Amino acid sequence: MASKLRLVILGAPGSGKGTISSRIINEFKMAHLSSGDILRSNVQKKTELGLRVQDSISKGQLVSDDIITRLVIQELKKMRTNWLLDGFPRNLNQCNALENENIFIDKVINLEVPFDEITNRLKHRWIHPPSGRVYNLEFNPPKVPRKDDITGEPLIQRPDDSEDVVLKRLNIYSQQIRPILEFYGSKGLVESFTGRTSDYLWPLIKNKIHDFKLNKEISEIKLYEEKKIMASKEPITHTGQKYSPDDYRKIRFETGPKLVNKNFAIDLIKEDPVVVCDQRTIWSSGGGPLGHPKIFINLSNNHVHDCQYSGRKFIMRKFYDPSQHGKSIDYKDYLVEMNQKEFGMAA
Secondary structure (H helix, E strand, O other): OOOOOEEEEEEOOOOOHHHHHHHHHHHHOOEEEEHHHHHHHHHHHOOHHHHHHHHHHHOOOOOOHHHHHHHHHHHHOOOOOOEEEEOOOOOHHHHHHHHHOOOOOOEEEEEEOOHHHHHHHHOOEEEEOOOOEEEEOOOEOOOOOOEOOOOOOEOEOOHHHOHHHHHHHHHHHHHHHHHHHHHHHOOOOEEEEEOOOHHHHHHHHHHHHHHHHHHHHHHHHHHHHHHHHHHHHOOOOOOOOOOOOOOHHHHHEOOOOOOOEOOOOOOOOOOOOEEEEOOOEEEEOOOHHHOOOOEEEEOOOOOOEEOOOOOOEEEEHHHOOHHHHOOEEEHHHHHHHHHHHOOOOOO
16 A cells, blocks of 8 residues: 655755755655745746746745745645655744645654854855756765756855855744744654764665655554454445545445445446336335335325435336336336345345
């Protein structure tokens, strides 16, 4: 049974979050959802929200929290595979917005790299502004000095990568991230990893995710088996019983206007012949193992009576017209059919 992984990665600027993210998505075959990439993609595609983002940027304004949240949730709802969320959530409002949309996180990977290590790294950091790609001259240099590997365009160093500015940004990050760590920590979802290099951190992170993924799959298999056992032991209700969409008992019922037990009920098709009866009062099988042995129907009126439990149609013989009602089956033959199909009795 394949288990879907939904991870969030947190880390200060310069912590190696991009490097670890790329290794996670390659190792576990995950989609990488970066809030920055999502913003850029919507601007390029000129979506409704993308145009609003572009308008804010052109005016030198920050993109509103509401727009970022809507864009990220919009992308997450499209996902049918494992995913790693990067750069989101950044505050408690965004954490709550995810849960309000029934988007729940399995694990939060939190990178804790000493600030002195980060300030040293950022001295050697170069970026490609249009794509957001990041290079480091010490451990991830571009193939051509100061040129982007993909486009060949020039790389730049950010003015705010100076030591004083970096330390200020790191302190702000620490304050902003604390409520998020407390939010997910209270749910037992945070896994923190401390170290100076990505090469040191990566084996620890990889092993932890592998262990979590395996345990999650085992738990889901166990839960599935328990539900199957519960379903098999529970008394089977009549065919009119309706269960909520997330009720495990619903697996025994067809969807549609008539919820009919697949194991015992007859096929419900329009071509089923109308049951022609000599008696005024008959019973329709609901039936047997379905827990409702007989549904009585009064056929006094001159029309076809549709049984909502068995899905069959009944009419008194004196009212039956082949040209109007189509092919038919005698009531006694219907009873034989029910004994065979529902009660397992020989003819």
